[in-house]
Amino acid sequence: MDALPNYEDMDVPLALEPSVTRHRANLARLVGALCAAGVDDEQIETSVNAVVASYRGELLSAIRSIMKSHADV
């Protein structure tokens, strides 16, 4: 399993940092739970990648929304 994403490539605004921190902790917990439940590595990788991709997409929308709220004026 690759290291969990830290979204360093994205300029995460302060308002979203608690969400990102919480999400990283929840991802780590999910990986641990899947391992403990005996789920195979491939399925764990698939699961985590799917969750990360979804969150990343929404995070990008949230960042755009926040940037836009200032840039619009």
Add this chain to the structure above:
Amino acid sequence: MFDCKLQDEFARLAALQRYEVLDTPPEEPFDKITSLVQTVLDVPICAVSLVDRNRQWFKSSVGLDVRETARNISFCTHAIESRKPMEVHDALLDLRFAANPMVTGKPFLRSYLGVPLATPDGYNVGSLCALDIKPRRYAPQQIEVLKSFAAVVVDELELLSMVRTDQLTGAASRRAFVDNVGKAAAQFARHGRKSALIMFDLDHFKQINDSFGHPAGDKVLRAVGACCGELTRSADMFGRLGGEEFGVLLYDTDEQGAMQTAERFRQALAGLQIAHTPTIGITASFGVAAFSDRFQTSEALIDAADQRLYRAKQDGRNRCCAADRKAMPLGQPDCVGA
């Protein structure tokens, strides 16, 4: 130990409403999670169930062919009464569920595992649940898996809520606002439910930015957000449509009522004194339209309100203009204001 947030149904429903997720279209992040739970726990049915006042509504589900059920037959309404996962090994042996129509009839549920979806401030708005049509006991490790996925669901709900809220003003984002105008259009078409739209734009806002700088402009927008947020009825919606343009969606309101509300907003904004050196005062121009035979779609309504807003600007700003002359008291022009 007594947990007051588990007993406070009013606050729980308010927390659910804050997400503005009920009756929204399916979204990939939630569908991925229900699909993953189905695979990992090897269950035929999984759902993200949000427990509304009288129903449970599924933001996502696999293995179910309905989007909602009555709350009084839902398993999840029991699951949200606790902080812990709820497990029903065999519904036929559980007095709460043995006569449940989803147990005695399709889809013939027999076992249930549900983890409450708790908001960061502690309200259980629904549950992530795994259901089977045979009796079943889950291993503690499997329960942990569902708990972990439930935490990810809440992450997504929180993030989605941030996307649907303008972070500067606290108003609904354009995306959320336009979605709701669309829903109001559907309700008008289906049930004839009247709704009206107010759109307004701050006058000479560019001058504020140019004269006092963008931080002062942000301060003005925040003040507008706070003022209009307070004036907006809890059932209605206040949104920022972009830049210095805002909208108020008024349910169960005709154009005449909307004009009265718009005038109240106009006066409140004109009375604002925004702390700055020197103090900043603002005005705004308003356009008003209501669903009618002329304006039946969200696009038509937004266009009509926008045109009246433009007219208010042309007529000298700091005024409200209606799309329909009949909205005005007899003998009055179709615009009112300073």
